[in-house]
Amino acid sequence: MTFVHRTRIKICGLTREEDVRAAVDAGADAIGFVFYPPSPRFVSFARAAELARLIPPFVSTVGLFVNPERSYVEAALAAVPLQVLQFHGDESGTDCLGYGLPFIKAARMRPGLDLLKYAASFPGAQGLLLDAFVEGYGGGGETFDWSLIPSRLPLPLILSGGLHAGNVAEAVRCVQPWAVDVSSGVESAKGIKDAARITEFVAGVRHAHG
Numbered sequence: 769m770t771f772v773h774r775t776r777i778k779i780c781g782l783t784r785e786e787d788v789r790a791a792v793d794a795g796a797d798a799i800g801f802v803f804y805p806p807s808p809r810f811v812s813f814a815r816a817a818e819l820a821r822l823i824p825p826f827v828s829t830v831g832l833f834v835n836p837e838r839s840y841v842e843a844a845l846a847a848v849p850l851q852v853l854q855f856h857g858d859e860s861g862t863d864c865l866g867y868g869l870p871f872i873k874a875a876r877m878r879p880g881l882d883l884l885k886y887a888a889s890f891p892g893a894q895g896l897l898l899d900a901f902v903e904g905y906g907g908g909g910e911t912f913d914w915s916l917i918p919s920r921l922p923l924p925l926i927l928s929g930g931l932h933a934g935n936v937a938e939a940v941r942c943v944q945p946w947a948v949d950v951s952s953g954v955e956s957a958k959g960i961k962d963a964a965r966i967t968e969f970v971a972g973v974r975h976a977h978g
């Protein structure tokens with residue numbers, strides 16, 4: 769099957785230098801830092817700033833937040849060179865605006881969620897990230913029923929939730945997202961990425977394109 773675009777790849781929840789290098793070397797388009805303290809992948813702003821120095825031009829740096837205070841996001845922006853914000857909690861459309869950066873909004877997929885209505889409530893969003901509905905907001909390594917995704921969405925779709933090298937090609941062919949986002953599926957332990965799994969994941973995405 770021929771796609772009109774190259775599926776973008778975001779690797780999220782990096783905590784170590786070698787993992788950033790592995791993601792960049794494998795061809796990731798974006799690197800995510802988790803600024804949600806309860807997450808096992810949490811990094812401080814200082815740590816994220818150190819890691820961000822390893823990220824070359826044209827690879828985006830994404831800051832992930834869950835229900836943050838505005839001052840917390842502002843502090844992140846002052847400390848870390850972020851290009852995109854990812855809001856992964858119960859934020860409203862207004863909560864996500866006003867930072868002077870593009871943002872993507874996560875929807876935690878469950879039966880009954882009206883995704884078109886949900887997307888419309890985030891008028892400033894640059895993309896809609898679809899994740900499984902898990903305890904702890906995200907990063908649970910669980911897939912969701914892709915048939916719940918409407919065929920036409922008003923925003924670029926970023927597919928996440930339980931993706932790994934073994935299912936990502938099928939996911940890309942089935943959903944045809946703008947981008948995929950992965951955390952657990954390229955880890956050897958929570959917060960510890962595995963270079964081989966990252967490489968295999970990227971190859972899986974590229975393989976989907978035939």
Ligand SMILES: O=C(O)c1ccccc1N[C@@H]1O[C@H](COP(=O)(O)O)[C@@H](O)[C@H]1O
Nearest residue numbers: 780807906907909928929930950951952
């Ligand atoms: O990674 C986390 O710890 C995390 C914590 C809170 C909210 C989101 C989080 N990660 C995001 O969750 C999805 C799915 O991750 P996985 O591949 O299933 O582990 C992904 O978008 C991560 O960015």
